[in-house]
Amino acid sequence: MSSDYAIEAEGLVKSYGDVKALAGVDLRAPAGSVLGLLGPNGAGKTTAVRILTTLLPPDSGSARVAGLDVVADATALRSQIGLAGQYAAVDENLTGAENLEMVGRLYHLGKAKSRERARELLERFELDEATDRLARTYSGGMRRRLDLAAALVAAPPVIFLDEPTTGLDPRSRANLLETIEGRVAEGTTVLLTTQTLDEADRLADSISVIDHGKVIAEGTSDELKARVGGERLEVTLTEGSQQEQAIEALVPLAEERPACENGILKLPMRDGAGGIAEAVRRLDQAGAGIEDIALRRPTLDDVFIALTGRAAEHEQREGEEREPAEEVAA
Amino acid sequence: MSALQYAASDTLVLAKRNLARIPRAPDLLISYTVQPVMFVLLFVYVFGGAIELPPQFGDYTDFLMPGIVVQTMAFGGFVTAIGLSEDLRKGLIDRFRSLPIARSAVLAGRTISDIALNLLSIVIMMGVGLLVGFTFEANVLEILAGVGILLLFGYAWSWFFALMGLTASSSESAQAMGFIVIFPLTFASSAFVPPDSMPAGLQAFAEANPFSTVTDAIRALWLDLPAHTDVWMSVVWSVGLILVLAPLAASRYRKATHR
Numbered sequence: 001m002s003s004d005y006a007i008e009a010e011g012l013v014k015s016y017g018d019v020k021a022l023a024g025v026d027l028r029a030p031a032g033s034v035l036g037l038l039g040p041n042g043a044g045k046t047t048a049v050r051i052l053t054t055l056l057p058p059d060s061g062s063a064r065v066a067g068l069d070v071v072a073d074a075t076a077l078r079s080q081i082g083l084a085g086q087y088a089a090v091d092e093n094l095t096g097a098e099n100l101e102m103v104g105r106l107y108h109l110g111k112a113k114s115r116e117r118a119r120e121l122l123e124r125f126e127l128d129e130a131t132d133r134l135a136r137t138y139s140g141g142m143r144r145r146l147d148l149a150a151a152l153v154a155a156p157p158v159i160f161l162d163e164p165t166t167g168l169d170p171r172s173r174a175n176l177l178e179t180i181e182g183r184v185a186e187g188t189t190v191l192l193t194t195q196t197l198d199e200a201d202r203l204a205d206s207i208s209v210i211d212h213g214k215v216i217a218e219g220t221s222d223e224l225k226a227r228v229g230g231e232r233l234e235v236t237l238t239e240g241s242q243q244e245q246a247i248e249a250l251v252p253l254a255e256e257r258p259a260c261e262n263g264i265l266k267l268p269m270r271d272g273a274g275g276i277a278e279a280v281r282r283l284d285q286a287g288a289g290i291e292d293i294a295l296r297r298p299t300l301d302d303v304f305i306a307l308t309g310r311a312a313e314h315e316q317r318e319g320e321e322r323e324p325a326e327e328v329a330a
Numbered sequence: 331m332s333a334l335q336y337a338a339s340d341t342l343v344l345a346k347r348n349l350a351r352i353p354r355a356p357d358l359l360i361s362y363t364v365q366p367v368m369f370v371l372l373f374v375y376v377f378g379g380a381i382e383l384p385p386q387f388g389d390y391t392d393f394l395m396p397g398i399v400v401q402t403m404a405f406g407g408f409v410t411a412i413g414l415s416e417d418l419r420k421g422l423i424d425r426f427r428s429l430p431i432a433r434s435a436v437l438a439g440r441t442i443s444d445i446a447l448n449l450l451s452i453v454i455m456m457g458v459g460l461l462v463g464f465t466f467e468a469n470v471l472e473i474l475a476g477v478g479i480l481l482l483f484g485y486a487w488s489w490f491f492a493l494m495g496l497t498a499s500s501s502e503s504a505q506a507m508g509f510i511v512i513f514p515l516t517f518a519s520s521a522f523v524p525p526d527s528m529p530a531g532l533q534a535f536a537e538a539n540p541f542s543t544v545t546d547a548i549r550a551l552w553l554d555l556p557a558h559t560d561v562w563m564s565v566v567w568s569v570g571l572i573l574v575l576a577p578l579a580a581s582r583y584r585k586a587t588h589r
Binding site: 050053054055056057075076078079081082083085086087088089090091092093094098102103105106107108134150 | 331336339340343344347350351354355420421422424425426427428429430431587588
């Protein structure tokens, strides 16, 4: 195929009744890279994933995955992708092994190969002791892992993970992230949606921030952070220190006048201002006692707040959750 | 493999998956085994003595068994309603649709596994029927023809339950919707009592009711009674129901999954 991109979407639009889930989304992921789709609930992440995995036709716009059109070549494309959705979509009445074997059979791997893959993956996801237990006896974390294993059964070149770490304990989460990194190292392209910013930070080569059905920013984690400005200095003064004097002392180092929130002075540092050492020297000269001082690089949380004016994680749950069509349309 | 062979293989893999659930879910297993037996015994011993039969029937057990098996066939698809509704809500349908399987495989796998369950119910019910005094007045071919008609009619209702499972908001309501339609149809028919004991309007309804047609066809085949048009009309009804319900369910499936 002519495209170097394993995932390439242009102008995707999808509406549910009056609700515009996607209002013209462009996405690109080079083969072998991880694209992070970052946004709050209801931003349109899941809708984008559903379109790219052939589950949903877009109202307009087009997308190619692994060189195949998601609408025209949907059938051929399905053997090239793996999907782990927001739900741990496992059959509770089958054992772990039966679940994966079924998926292998449906990828047309054949009986023997399906069985072999099931065993391999159960081992890799540390489910080998639960192989012959019904999935309904699994913990939430185990189900998630089984679900991800199902997405990997056919070792597809492109995988889609819709909030894969939701509800996982820290250990399972670390384990899962490692597995994803392993797949990527082997050349798999991954599209990952997430609300947790450190996850996108850790895994994604490039990040598209999506809000209200639109990509509002894209770039590498560093590029996005640069958009919020550089480093921030946070100073907690000792009791009895003159706040005003401290602020005056720091003004020459700052991009803008330092603000004081909850007793902590915060200022965006000017480039080449001398960093934390210069700040300490100036505060000392001004006679301000320092209780605590830290230089903070912006997190993706800061990026999100800067871009949307609100935090990413405390968003109310809305449209993104797959509700009955009637409710979505209402 | 050809596309058709893949479609058949996908369907069988999914049908097997549906069936694997039954012995693992005791409530479902009871629905297909204990419940039909309970109905046979209740009807035979509670209503048996109170119902006046047309002269061609030896006793109520002979009259009842074809009717109660027909009813059981119609209800047999309820697990399809439950299963589809759950699969939809738990994201399994999404998983299946993201896999390179035949588009028809999910619904075909569901309805085909119902056939196996209905066959199990027939065997159990007729076994109990024989124990409580039912006697076949038929050769093996006639018995098998009856079984074939029963399974075909049950298959038609599986598509009805598929439609319910894809329409209702929960598996409980899908099941309830199905029962609300099927219960009156089975009782306002010749399945349990002779229609000529009913009030005129209801009697006319019962005589036109496909449940009467199929019940009378099974009676004709199994009890050596005149069939009139019932046997082939049973096939016509069943095929007609499938031709209407299957496309409705398929279209509902596409809509339900395209959100």
